[in-house]
Amino acid sequence: MGEGAPLGEAEEAALRALLERGVPQLGAPAQRLERVRERVRRRRRRAAAVAGGAVLAVAAGLLAVPGLVRTGGGVSAAPPAGVRGSTPPATAPTGTTMPPATGEGGYRPAGMGGLLMRMPAGWHTLPDPATSSVFTSTQDLALPEGGCAHARDGFCTPLVRALAKGGALVMFREQKYGQAGKMHDLALPVEEQAPYQACRTVGGTRQLTRTLPDESGSDLVVWIVACMAEPTDEQFAAARQILSTAAFT
Amino acid sequence: MGEAGFEEFIAARSQRLLRVAWLLTGDAHLAEDLLQTVLAKVWPKWPRIADENPEAYVRQALVHTHASWWRRRWRGEVPHGDVPDLALAQDAYAGVDLEQALATAVRALPLRQRAVVVLRYFEDLSVTETAEALGCTEGTVKSQSAKALRTLRGLLPATALADGGER
Numbered sequence: 001m002g003e004g005a006p007l008g009e010a011e012e013a014a015l016r017a018l019l020e021r022g023v024p025q026l027g028a029p030a031q032r033l034e035r036v037r038e039r040v041r042r043r044r045r046r047a048a049a050v051a052g053g054a055v056l057a058v059a060a061g062l063l064a065v066p067g068l069v070r071t072g073g074g075v076s077a078a079p080p081a082g083v084r085g086s087t088p089p090a091t092a093p094t095g096t097t098m099p100p101a102t103g104e105g106g107y108r109p110a111g112m113g114g115l116l117m118r119m120p121a122g123w124h125t126l127p128d129p130a131t132s133s134v135f136t137s138t139q140d141l142a143l144p145e146g147g148c149a150h151a152r153d154g155f156c157t158p159l160v161r162a163l164a165k166g167g168a169l170v171m172f173r174e175q176k177y178g179q180a181g182k183m184h185d186l187a188l189p190v191e192e193q194a195p196y197q198a199c200r201t202v203g204g205t206r207q208l209t210r211t212l213p214d215e216s217g218s219d220l221v222v223w224i225v226a227c228m229a230e231p232t233d234e235q236f237a238a239a240r241q242i243l244s245t246a247a248f249t
Numbered sequence: 250m251g252e253a254g255f256e257e258f259i260a261a262r263s264q265r266l267l268r269v270a271w272l273l274t275g276d277a278h279l280a281e282d283l284l285q286t287v288l289a290k291v292w293p294k295w296p297r298i299a300d301e302n303p304e305a306y307v308r309q310a311l312v313h314t315h316a317s318w319w320r321r322r323w324r325g326e327v328p329h330g331d332v333p334d335l336a337l338a339q340d341a342y343a344g345v346d347l348e349q350a351l352a353t354a355v356r357a358l359p360l361r362q363r364a365v366v367v368l369r370y371f372e373d374l375s376v377t378e379t380a381e382a383l384g385c386t387e388g389t390v391k392s393q394s395a396k397a398l399r400t401l402r403g404l405l406p407a408t409a410l411a412d413g414g415e416r
């Protein structure tokens with residue numbers, strides 16, 4: 001059977017038969033249902049803990065002293081209008097900066113291969129070389145204590161405050177695949193998925209993801225996650241635009 | 250259909266769904282973990298989905314949850330280059346465990362191709378149904394099917410796709 005031979009119904013039927021024969025009939029653990037029950041209980045406990053934490057965070061936000069957080073350009077950060085919660089960084093925040101525009105109408109972060117990001121005016125960015133990540137948001141950014149290396153779900157949320165309604169946070173995380181070939185197979189389109197726990201924790205209600213490989217011969221892949229809090233259609237489209245226009249050039 | 254209905258569903262369908270999970274992960278332990286993860290997600294929604302097509306819902310959740318795991322863990326997956334060439338010796342196929350050969354071959358498939366193989370050729374969904382489940386176009390399903398079959402041709406014993414492993 002040559003590599004380039006056309007696919008036929010017989011071959012497809014043979015694959016179906018092969019799968020039916022080759023996929024094992026695995027035994028079910030005796031306590032599967034109980035284990036599932038326990039997982040449901042754990043999920044509910046976590047959800048309750050997050051909800052409780054959010055209440056505390058709101059209270060902490062109300063007590064936060066304006067000016068405690070210093071942002072890029074030396075401007076004191078008053079809480080953005082409409083902020084619903086607060087997740088202040090445990091350490092002095094890293095200054096966030098507005099992205100330097102390139103002649104290409106975008107932002108090309110250092111150390112991210114040839115990645116070109118295009119984002120709406122006024123968004124903040126925060127590079128984190130330790131995790132080969134760049135974050136961009138409608139809100140102020142600051143790395144949490146301990147950095148982003150051990151973020152839940154791999155999605156770090158270095159926000160000074162929880163997302164306000166309509167707010168968004170986008171993470172670009174670069175990883176090396178280890179093989180330069182077949183990079184195209186790694187590509188995953190922009191798609192909406194259920195928000196990660198990390199996204200929900202900062203008030204996110206909707207999430208977009210994309211996996212973007214550099215197909216120019218390197219082995220770089222950028223994983224992009226956008227977390228949004230109750231976005232309008234327009235805000236959702238703007239976030240989608242950021243993901244869809246990112247490119248290795 | 251309440252909790253009893255969910256238990257009935259697990260009793261009746263989890264064996265098949267576990268095989269779907271095995272085909273996605275290529276590993277028995279990961280498959281059980283994936284299935285339990287998805288069932289735990291589905292349970293609270295059971296009253297809403299029970300009267301529709303719960304198996305399709307769970308199957309889609311398996312694919313998407315696996316994709317989510319893959320995104321986080323893909324650095325740990327074995328890329329194409331390390332896959333042993335099982336097709337080298339046709340005569341040796343009799344001694345090669347079909348399950349192991351299949352697990353190795355399936356793990357070598359990229360995520361989307363793997364999902365297409367599972368849905369189209371194991372779950373026997375149509376191209377349209379597969380496209381709906383994966384949120385992509387029918388053209389993508391067709392092209393990914395073709396690529397997957399080409400890859401499997403190169404990884405499985407030469408006769409496997411000719412006779413369905415009847416050796």
